[in-house]
Amino acid sequence: MTRDEIVSVLGPVDEAVIADIALTGASLEELQEALAWIDADEALVNEGHAMPSARVAKLIELLEPPEDEPGVPGAME
Numbered sequence: 001m002t003r004d005e006i007v008s009v010l011g012p013v014d015e016a017v018i019a020d021i022a023l024t025g026a027s028l029e030e031l032q033e034a035l036a037w038i039d040a041d042e043a044l045v046n047e048g049h050a051m052p053s054a055r056v057a058k059l060i061e062l063l064e065p066p067e068d069e070p071g072v073p074g075a076m077e
Contacts, residue, residue, distance in 0.1 A: 005031075
């Protein structure tokens with residue numbers, strides 16, 4: 001995945017976040033899937049979707065804000 005592809009999905013984010021995502025070797029589709037899980041994990045489970053793959057789970061871990069901090073990690077303000 002290129003930097004531009006990552007930014008096209010996430011919007012402006014910190015360069016370190018972009019580098020971490022790129023290092024996972026994930027595809028653009030996997031990044032989009034990770035965001036879907038972050039936005040609606042219960043809904044996806046209730047709809048019978050398979051649990052995320054290891055690579056998608058890693059992306060979720062990188063992107064999900066800590067429970068005590070709202071917002072997207074690395075988001076530029």
